């Protein structure tokens with residue numbers, strides 16, 4: 001759902017001892033949301049369950065970050081990254097997210113689990129500036145070439161490091 005909500009400059013924050021947890025099916029539809037996610041997102045449990053996880057997508061997030069996320073998790077790997085999310089009222093909150101695949105006894109991916117915690121403000125500053133650059137590159141490139149353009153900015157910022165090394169050093 002692209003909600004039609006107007007983003008505001010109001011920031012919400014996770015507490016230092018809080019975690020947001022959600023589970024999705026293999027297509028990214030929300031199957032489980034913990035109380036903290038329900039409270040922070042401003043959506044009811046009924047609104048969240050069955051919805052695509054992009055229900056809280058913030059327009060400041062580059063598409064290429066989500067492309068990377070899906071490349072990792074669909075290949076069975078863990079993804080870690082900073083994400084700016086948008087609550088139902090347009091306010092925003094940053095998280096450091098870990099997303100991992102769930103598997104059945106045959107090792108098939110049946111869905112995904114994400115756990116997020118409150119990020120360090122210094123890391124948010126760096127990630128936010130990088131995402132602005134990536135988003136600008138995506139917009140300049142146009143829809144068809146957006147992912148490539150955003151990913152190129154990220155690769156340059158990584159400066160030879162692996163993605164994980166880069167993120168964990170932010």
Ligand SMILES: Cc1cc2nc3c(=O)[nH]c(=O)nc-3n(C[C@H](O)[C@H](O)[C@H](O)COP(=O)(O)O)c2cc1C
Nearest residue numbers: 024028053054056057058066083085099112113114
């Ligand atoms: C377990 C899991 C958790 C996710 N969490 C978020 C999230 O917190 N915020 C978000 O914008 N997208 C999240 N996504 C990615 C969304 O599925 C989607 O790719 C993203 O919002 C971009 O949406 P769009 O392609 O419609 O622009 C998550 C995906 C999975 C599988």
